Amino acid sequence: MGTAISGQDILQCIINGFCMGGTYILVGLGLTLILSIMSILQFAHGEIYMVGAFTVYFLCVMHGLNLYLAVCISMLSTAAIGLILERVLLRPLKGLFLSYVCATTGLSLILQTGVVLSFSKSTKQLPSLWPGAFNVLGTPISRERFVAIVIALGLSLALYLFLKETKYGLAMTASSQNREGALMQGINPNVMSAMVVAIGSGLAGVGGALGGSIFNLDPYMGGVAFTKGITIIVIGGLGSLPGAVVGGLILGISESLFSLFFGSQMGIVIPLLLVIAFLIFKQKGLFGHE
């Protein structure tokens, strides 16, 4: 084949993959929360991620706003989109599974096309979060990927604290573990749904901004993000926050390693196979409890 793979390569691969995991985590967190509280899989979640990326593109590249400020605004606007989405699309469709699938899939088509029409199909670039690379043990580690993982873990921690320490956070956790029990404590399920979709969408938006900065943007990046999201929540355990974090890191690292050894396509396929295997054999994932 080509040149032999060195230990350095592997180390760089692992660290890069670890950092890539960051963007996946942000997608997975929202997906798993929404799934555990509302029992629905939000098929347009990947498109929210994509909209987050394009919002940053719009603000930063087209209008010169500071990148980090643009990311913050993006997070707020995707959260707002999430609120609207929950109120208009998800709440009225209580119950029927096919309805959710169709409605959220329809939304994803609308968002994709909307972005294509507004921005064209061509791939775009965002400025780097932090250009350059660190030197860790002799291997270069991209700085922007490092930023991504720091932000991702930071937001994960914030979410964790919210769920553990605040009244509404505890209420959300409770709702995901026993819906009726939560109702009987006076917890309003609509408020819970609205919050969870808003939070999940906001996180996805940031994920998109980070992912868009590290890689390129294109209107169809949502589908890939969604698939990755599903992968990590299945591996990590549905409904589990630490599961999503660990799952994201595992996915990032394993994709990286598989790509290194078997080529980039296998890097994509093997996780999918892992998901199917997990769904069948170890539905609880690593940390899940449903």
Place this chain on the structure above:
Amino acid sequence: MNREKLVKRLVAVVILLLVCLLPVIVRNDYWTHVFIIIAVMMLATAGMRAINRTGEISMGTAGFMLLGAYSSALLTKNLGLSFWIAMPVGGLFSAAVAAAIGYPFFRVKGIYFAICTLLTGFVLLYVAGYMNTLTGGWQGLVFDFSPNPITIPGVGKLTFDTDIRYYYLAIIIVGFGLFVLYRMEHSRIGLVWGSIKEADTLAEAVGVNIMAQKIFIFVVACFFAGIAGALYAFYVHALSPSTTPANIFSFFTSVYAILYMVVGGESSFFGPIIGTALFMLIPEFSRGLQMYRPLVYGALLILVVFFMPQGLIGLRDYLPLWYRKLGGRSGRTAPSGG
């Protein structure tokens, strides 16, 4: 036979005639091409609907079409098998894969089954792209085989190298598949599926082996998806895996199939068929608006789910009303029990 049944039979005959004479009426190779693709999708969609009858959703339709397409094409290209063998074998290959994954997949709850099928579609796409030597990888496969001519004693040779001839081949095969699916649905088996969808604990209590039934219909549906894929392959003569909306093996096709079914009306056998025809014809009349298409489809999905959950087929519930109006005008009373 009462009036209503008579009308229904008449409508069926008219439609059948139209379908048979379509290429003659519309003497246009391009349109014939469109009709063939529509027929292919009708079969695949009908299969997916059959799975839906048991309450499950398959989001991997495109993947199973891919299986049938590639396997039949490769059998002909590499082993020289005749189309008439390769096509059914392609369908069987797809069915075999379905059988293999059916048991583990159905062990999981509805949405997770949907995810599994969705991912399977992706995996199959990537596998096709990865296996360069066998499938031609991401560049795809090109082969120049048409279905082998059949010799009918006394009549002569039938070749299938023109679009029109392929059209008739397609509608016969698709028609056969639809017929089988229709008969299955309207037999005892179909009732069992309905019972699984509506009240599965009850069904189990009366001795229905839910798993076996679901696997069975999954296998049958994937068989027909494979056949549809094979039909496509031998028509288009070129296959390639791709994730863009234009490619028939992409995830979009699986989603569109669901769209056709929901908008057409999932409660009726003919709903998805009408949905498929309608949606695949729309693009033909709206060439200029091509870029808006997914947006319109998406909006339609949402609107239908909200306002017309029974789909277009629900409109026929209004037929007795219109009929009664007509009957009233000519002084006759409506048939009782209508």
Place this chain on the structure above:
Amino acid sequence: MLLEIKDLWVRYKGADVLKGVSCGVEEGTIVTFLGSNGAGKSTVLRAICGLKAPESGEIWFNGERIDGMLPHNIIKQGIGHVLEGRALFPYMTVLENLKVGAFLEKDREQYERNLKEMFVNFPILEERQQQQARTLSGGEQQMLTIARALMGNPKLLLLDEPSLGLSPMMIRQIGKIVQQIHQRGVSVLLVEQNARLALGVAQKCFVFETGSIALHGETKEMLGNDQVRKAYLGL
């Protein structure tokens, strides 16, 4: 009357589970619903809390009509519901479960007071407060569910089959706890299959049979009547 139910009809998938039930709970009393499995007792509780919409009939609580209201709003009126099967938050700690029970409590000090009181009344919960709810024993879980409901300072506590799956000793504990709750001024509606436990604490009793009330009256009178005791109460 704190809680009043008028001519309640409830249907599940075509079958009438409650047929014109009328009953009530006076403020400051303990009332029990008795009857065998499937007689409809739990269904009344679910209807009260809005978990099951009735076909017809009225439910009044504290002067307000509550049938048709959303469950979380009904709870806000001052009702606590200890669900059948406990419905704990299994992967949350004992303390967290209690915190969620106090969700509607706006006053921080009141919350602290309630918590202290719960720990005094249920010392085992204080001991296990950092443990996940699912690791508790059956009896401890039952106590947690009751404590959780009490954290919301309800005027009326609905208890659905608290004795299920518990040892005789635990069942006696539950009886004591119900009386303590009553002493605090909380009205109790106790649904039970265990007639001995129920009649040991309740002042009034309604006996359910296939969706209707077969018999009702003061506990003392019911126990005093040999026929009633044997036929309906199995005692």
